[in-house]
Amino acid sequence: MGFSFKKNFEVTKMDYQKLAADILKNVGGKENINTAWHCATRVRFKLNDEKKANTRDIENLNGVITVVQSAGQYQVVIGNSVGQVFDQIAEQAGLENKNDAITEDTGKKENLINRFIAFISGTFTPFLGAMAGAGILKGLLALFVALNWLTTTSGAYQIWYAAGDALFNFLPIFLAFTAAKRLKVNQFVAVALAAALVYPAMVTVATKSLTLHFFGIPVIPTTYTSSVIPILLAVWVLSYLQPVLDKIFPDAVRNIFTPLFSLMIMVPLTLIVVGPIGSGISNILAEAVSGLYNFAPIIAGIVMGAFWQVFVIFGVHWTFVPVMMNNIAKMGYDPLLPILSAAVLSQAGAALGIFLKTKDKKQKALAGSGVVTGIFGITEPIIYGLTLKMKRPFICAVISGGIGGAIIGLFQAHASSFTLPSLLALPTYLGKGFDGVLIGITVAFFLAATLTYFFGFSKETTTIEEKEDNKIIAPVDGIIIPLKTVHDEVFSSEAMGKGIAIVPDKGNLKAPVNGTISAVYPTGHAIGLISDQGAEILLHIGIDTVKLNGKNFETLVKKEQHVSVGENLVSFDLEKIKSAGYDPTVMMIITNSKDYEVITTTETAAKSNWLLELKQK
Template sequence: MNYEEIAAKILKNIGGKENINTAWHCATRLRFKLLDENKAKTETIENIPGVITVVKSAGQYQIVIGNSVGKVFDSLADQAGLENKENQAASTNEKKDSLVNRFIAFISGTFTPFLGAMAGAGILKGLLALLVALGWLKTTSGTYEIWYAAGDALFNFLPIFLAFTAAKRLRVNQFVAVALAAALVYPTLVTVATKSQTLHFLGVPVVPTTYTSSVIPILLAVWVLSYLQPILDRIFPDAIRNIFTPLFSLIIMVPLTLIVVGPIGSGISNLLANAVSGVYNFAPIIAGIIMGAFWQVFVIFGVHWTFVPVMMNNIAKMGYDPLLPILAAAVLSQAGAALGVFLKTKDEKQKTLAGSGVVTGIFGITEPIIYGITLKMKRPFVCAVIAGGLGGAIIGAFKAKASSFTLPSLLALPTYLGKGFIGVIIGISVAFVLAAILTYFFGFEKSSSQATVSDQNLSQTGELVTAPVTGTIIPLTSVHDQVFASEAMGKGIAIVPTDGTLKSPVAGTVSAVYPTGHAIGLISDSGIEVLLHIGIDTVKLNGKYFKTLVKKEQHVTVNQELIKFDLEKIKQAGYDPTIMLVITNSKQYQITATQETVAKNNWLLQLDTKHDH
């Protein structure tokens, strides 16, 4: 895989480096805050080899790559000069986002940079617990103490790591933030707090609180610092600002955090921990069903990041977290669904993707499975949700707990040792096996190329796709758009329209409605995936001259009106109005195009399902 080439194509099609507000990556995705998302050519990006899909969520433009995301990002960062980039419009642009989107972006940007290191450290702690339980290692040995220090250091000094990444997200001096966090976990202050001794700062008592392993207090402190630093920058002239702003930041923020911000953060932490514990203890099985079934749905929408500080806070405050073992069932169910696809499908490309997905899923990375397989096929995702819910219910019933934070996977099993561990083994086994079985028997549409019997809805001559508009028929390969003409998105046909009404060429369901009104996606009742695109580059009109008449998930009939568009004004604006009809899953069909040159209530394409031999 040529990471430089992938990065170059992505950079070009997101609108270039000048369109990047901020950029970072998590375990599988490139994450962007773009200045103008309309400049990003999503369809082109999704067809770049090495790109699984594009997701727009939580105010972010996310490109799912898979396990090689780090190498792609490094190359992209080099090409775009991201390390030295300071976009003045960044903060203004982010403030336009909703409060929820800004919060999710802040949390994900704070935790993702060291999530891998944190997961590795958590697994190391779990393995040490396993070795001690087996009698292979003693806690008094030097080997144990050194390895335990390696595994526990990140968690013990977690405020320092959070301060560094949070400061970067909030655009404040990272080293001042780190110094603030280091003061909170300074050995002398930790000892005083452990002994419940009360210090006084200028006569004001300091509540004895230990901040090692804490999450919320330092996040609040850095947030307050993000308001203080600009004030100090305005007060001090350029000649002394680099020294006096950090000086007074520390003079003000350290005591302010110890006296006010820290105790407030600790109070919030205690409330969260008690709330999670209370709900879980009241109905552990229901909690298991909800988290086991819907965790991957949370991942799709990006809201799973809101749970990360909660789970880490539980471990800091209670010494354990009840949610992480349940999430292992959700993760393993996706791996099981991928196994079901691998065993059933006859499509070599899909089999390869599913096979690698099983491996990555077992080790905790499910996004390649979700976006590359289960969500695209729909039914396997539902099968995984059902299996994950049942596995989660079993784990919840046994009241299993995680002793340290790590990515839910088989590797995390040592962190679940203790009460309820047998429930984890049973729960994740049920989730994995049941998802594979359900997917194998119920996860495939009859009309897909993997079906074992022909679709009864298809006639002997195949299914017909009718003309969506009147006009002149031309080959798709002749249109003045490289993406469509190359048939990279699928085979199809094009029409130069003579009227402004786009009608449905099939009976089916609306799968996608574009806000700009220039395109719409349909899935026929037999599974044909149709994309109708009005004009070339008409997305730039931002919805002007277009009126969408249907909604997503609405069922439509053949010739039902979908979109009204002002043909003459589109042409006057300088845009090519050619309409592209593309079968995006055309690899599943043998396609015959009409020999006629005029489109008017006639059929354009005949699709016959391919059968593997």
Template sequence: MDQKQLAQGILTGVGGKDNIEKAWHCATRLRFYLKDDKKADTPTVEKLDGVITVVKSAGQYQVVIGNAVASVYDALADLAGISEDEAPVDKKAEKQAQGSIVNRFIGFISGVFTPFLGAMAGAGILKGLLALFTALSWMSTKSGTYEILYAASDGIFYFLPIFLAFTAAKQLHVSQFVAVALGATLVYPTLVATAGKGTVLHFLGIPVVSATYTSTVIPILLAIWVLSYLEPVLDKIFPEAVRTIFTPLLSLAIMAPVTLIVVGPIGSAISNVLAAGVMGVYNFAPFLAGAIMGAFWQVFVIFGVHWTFVPLMMNNIAKMGYDPLLPILAAAVLSQGGAALGVFLKSKNQKMKALAGSGVITSLFGITEPTIYGVTLKLKRPFYCAVASGAIGGAIIGAGAVHTNAFALPSLLAVPGYTGNGVVIGLLGIAVAFFGGAILTYLFGIKKEDNVADTASVSQDGAITIDAPVAGTLIPLKNVNDEVFATEAMGKGIAIVPTDDTVKAPVSGTISALYPTGHAIGITADNGAEILIHIGINTVQLNGQFFEALTKQNDHVTVGDPLVKADFAQIKAAGYDPTVMVIVTNTASYAAVTPTSDTEAASQPILTLTPQTETTTEGATAANV
């Protein structure tokens, strides 16, 4: 599926462009504020080729795409008419879409940092590399090369209030360029030099607190928040003819001194308290802090609350010149990569192996969403193994007091930014997390039922294979004691006299029909096959007795997932034939449906579907039963 088709599928799945209050993207996810979440068809979106999963967090509807998210967003923006020059936003509707104040705060922080997070991470890595090169005497700090590259790496951090002003203004729907002008005021060279000398300025006789705001986060965010209340008032005062001049004029004339006299010092005080608080907790028990953050950082990512830590980490670097949390997070990130490596080495499922292999690579560079949602969390045990190894690696890094002097995505690329002897201990902690995750996952992380070949995929010759849904003895469909199935009126297939009580998914796909009695399940496979599993003959008359559904309609299942628990001993005792029929209800879509020659069913393929060379009319669907 190309990017435009994928974007169209997502747009339709979220309820169309009229249901989108706001849309943007981060490194791996499309993020939406929807007007009505109920209009979104999440199972359909998750089934799209190119979508890893859908996450609902912090009031946002998040579609996890992976590394191709930017091109998918561009296609979505074209289809939905989304542009940087957006129409005026209904703030009340947006607040309703975002939900609680906590969700709005997390969404705000996410929206502020996401647009330039990649540039900031790249600059941080460059800054770390320059520190490494000078420490190894590969480069002199007095050389022109160093000065130019250092300016490129440090500029975004030095002038951080300007970048934050621009993105915060967009989130709060005030003039972005007035906000940028305010941010530039805070880092204006003359004021920075004056603050550095400790000289006290006065504004209309009021003393201005001497402070330097370069590289700071909280003061400018507070200032733009105050501006978001002032600007609408000024817009109401001035007529439209002069509003474009006088609103910015008074906004700057009022906000510049208010920020320097009141808002800035309050923001600086908050920054100092937060930095002291984070370091207080860290210094109390670095080993424990490392273990907790190493274990649960990816859990924070899943719920979207990790954004609340970004200002804290950047604030630490601004106030203290270093941060102890970012190196710990590298252990959490690399542990997921290690778990993905364990899955890659152990899994027999080719699709899962491919996802895990790419997940290892992206994790090394600090991107874990495709790994988490596509591999470790999907299989569950590998995620737990990653949590355990991340805790151990994080504890090592915390106990070693590893610090970084530059913000970068937690990854191998961030290691050059580790200060002093922290590089060695940091690498040790990362190695323990990565290889520990791989070893634990390889030994304990994959359940036997998850470690089966991807039999629902298409082979090199185009044939599709269907697994046995239950263990037992295989018999030809024509021998079944039911005329409808025996004559193949419903479609071709095979039957099983079961020896196990759990009926499992024979293909990966979506539950298209699940009857209240539990005796029949329809599955639309990801590859297009329509499968009906009919448990017993005339068992509909039991009205659900002796059947327990373990899934529900519209759920997406993978090969081997349990679907129904059937007490076949009781079914037989009640006088019913327990034979399980597996029918391809769209048989006409295939050139041939060939049963296996085996006589016993386990986890092997029992049907082979040969595709048509030309399009044909599909047969009956499972919903017709």
């Protein structure tokens, strides 16, 4: 009888091909994918049938933080390695494009809110990173000018400003491309439509307030550079026009005449009708946000600072993105983005509190990396890997984010450019209320860390962590007997290692430590695991029970799955095993006991108490 143990928690060494294959298999295969794309931390699927997805199996994969089902999307949270994993998924599924995967339409109608959120997230996600980088660059240039490092007339400033501002100036073109992909219309026709809106001659006419006439119909002079809503409406209208044109023209000329008539109809229609309607909606949204914020900036700070990460969890945060970008386009600033930095930094602070408090090595490693990614704006690994699972740290972060947001709201800080809320975004907050931003995010970060350290851990969690440093808990309830008394020479001779035995009174095998499953036997009678402290443990149910070939056993975990103390590993039918004539005694063996001084408990009953204490030699 041999046992192999392997330990590998390094994400950088992860086999992305294998992880992608496992995810693809467990979402129901390529045929179950309607749409797939990824953002900064998640692979986002729209599945034809979510019931076919094995959520539990996906969550147990090494490299997956969690699964979120929200807003009509099946979201697999990966973390910073999401790009590499998605590339492998796209390649293995034979997808044409590694940024977006689309298969046939299922014909199912989702509710309007879910469809809107999916459309907005799919439209903005592909270039969100580029947009964040461009926004930071504009903020840095403002800082350099304020510090007299550059002047606005210098060549370096003008070149860098062009690099930072180009995306925002020509934003309708970027939005047209990604929106067309989401709505399944010709992307290049949509881009040509957007380019017409920001064409230099049209911009000049609008800025001079001149009125053009299209066959006698006046065109309202409107500037569409940096706008959001007009082009989204225009592409939406195009998505209804293109199928009609495709039906009218035969295959032989469709590739030419559909784009021709799409542009001939949509450009004037957008300039005369769709564009002004979109601009009107934009103005109303901007005025509404500005009015509400000016009326009660502190309340706005509390609500957005406290609940922004809740919005992220449910996926509804995407609905705010076009609003914030519209504010910048219409008012020249956005009041919400600085507040969101408090929400983000509070999660990073909670991760710091966990890092300082926890004794769980894997939890400490995740928290340590989470602090770094959190201050740079990526909070999903913190939320799904730590704070939300532990509950109390998430509440501490919500409270801290609300207080930090209230401070920022009180100072009425503004963002001059759109970028992801984080420390990197600070240059974009220069100007009115900047001192309030610094105070607010500092309070949010350190208050969350302090609250989490002192109140983020339950007594039960703390007790377990104190125990697991050097003590191994009972894996089953029952009567403790010396290992040397069991009727199996391999175990009783301690040839496999020192340990202890329990005559069980319940058919439920639980994890005796926090650790990773290293071996799962098909017959279900044995489990191998490695504790987070490095102890290699074999849990063996019964004597010669391998002969049952898995009958009366149900394995509840998979190899390489991380488990916590008390988590169920195997369910077994105790009475049927005894009726079949087998001894059900459970052996717990430390297979690398040569590395430890093993101390056995003096108690006689096993019931969630410690049975073995290990001291490093």
